[in-house]
Amino acid sequence: MCGVRLAVAVLAVALTACSAAAPEVAATSPPPASAPPPETPQPTAPEETAGKGKLRFTKIAELDRPVAFAVRADDRRLYVAEQGGKLRTSTGDTIVDLSAEVSGGNEQGLLGVAFHPTGRWLYLDWTDTAGTTHVTEWAYDGEQATARRDVLTQKQPYANHNGGQLAFGPDGLLYIALGDGGGGGDPQGNGQDLGTFLGKILRIDPRGKPYKIPEDNPFVGKEGARHEIWAYGLRNPWRFGFDRETGDLWIGDVGQNQWEEVDYQPAGSEGGENYGWNLREGKEPYDGGKAADLVDPVIVYPLNEDGNCSVITGYVYRGTKIAWLRGQFLYGDFCAGWIKAAPVEELDQGAEVGRVEQLSSFGEGLDGELYALSLAGPLYRIDPA
Secondary structure: OOOOOOOOOOOOOOOOOOOOOOOOOOOOOOOOOOOOOOOEEEOEOOHHHHHHOOEEEEEEEEOOOEEEEEEOOOOOOEEEEEOOOEEEEOOOOEEEEOOOOEOOOOOOOEEEEEEOOOOOEEEEEEEEOOOOEEEEEEEEOOOOEEEEEEEEEEOOOOOOOOOOOEEEOOOOOEEEEEOOOOOOOOOOOHHHOOOOOOOEEEEEEOOOOOOEOOOOOOOOOOOOOOOOEEEEOOOOOOEEEEOOOOOOEEEEEOOOOOEEEEEEEOOOOOOOOEOOOOOEEOOEEOOOOOOOOOOOOOEEEEOOOOOOOOEEEEEEOOOOOOHHHOOEEEEEEOOOOEEEEEEOOOHHHOEEEEEOOOEEEEEEOOOOOEEEEEOOOEEEEEEEO
16 A cells, blocks of 8 residues: 555645645635625736746535536536535536545545536536445436436455546547556556556547447457456546647656656557656656556656646646737646646746646636636636636
8 A cells, every 4th residue: 555645634636646745734615506696816927937927716506526527518507526425516506416426535436527528418426325436327418417326337456546537539439547456556457457447538429328339449459358348557547638629639648656657649640659657757767667658747846846646737828818928838736736837839938827735637618718626625727826
């Protein structure tokens, strides 16, 4: 198991790096559905970033341990997954309540949410009381979630490194992130084992019985490999996101002892990338591991420096409200709280643009505008300063 666990009381999420630690905070209670909180700004970025611009983080809702965000076609509401098991809207409505079914470990619970491109189906990623990961579908008409069924399940050998991100790609298929199954250093070697879902991003069509495997997935026909696999060699891909303009995929993989990393898959990839874990952490060999054809991360930064502990990957900004931010990639760190923006062609030029305490995830609206979630409760809209 991890030597030192990130513990924010029982609120810590699946994004935790093994060597990180954070102060204890109290849980918050969600507001009544009829009374959303007033919009209040967070402090903006320090003055030294003024040349690149500053951002304001405007609180638009208060929730209970928000960890994941989704939007639905032709629906103005924002949907937020609370780690304790509820899917709620930014206006306070509860759409699904799994609170009696989810496991309560600090890296477990309700972890991901996505809507089918048509808006007709809702998908949640969650762990049950035995720790098993479920990807579950509901029919959804905008009012009620019905016709529940499990699309996919995966037993977990340990309670940590569950991944949890769900997203539909530009191809209309569902991408699913699963961590390596936990335990320090990937003791089962799942990251490099093509015979398991663990340590992978999967790609499926969920509208099957129980789902369909795309014929062009990279390991279709390969003996001993799970055909659902799209990419592998991942430790704990807590969050990933597609660039809505280019189709590029950005993956935040939480590190072990030394490095946090962001991985990248260009649009048009045929899949099958090996991002290196557990042969490598960041760009450095891990425990003497070596292999050919590993894909280098595009961003690395050190753990345990200035409070860093867990990378939170966001999106390339494609909205219209913040002109200077267009074409820049946003990412942050859970413990340190900083958020940086980096031009996609100059990722080493990232600059801090703001801070969010206990940053747990980013979200992208239908209009391309961005949001930030704090495990402490707030949902922020990202505005120009």
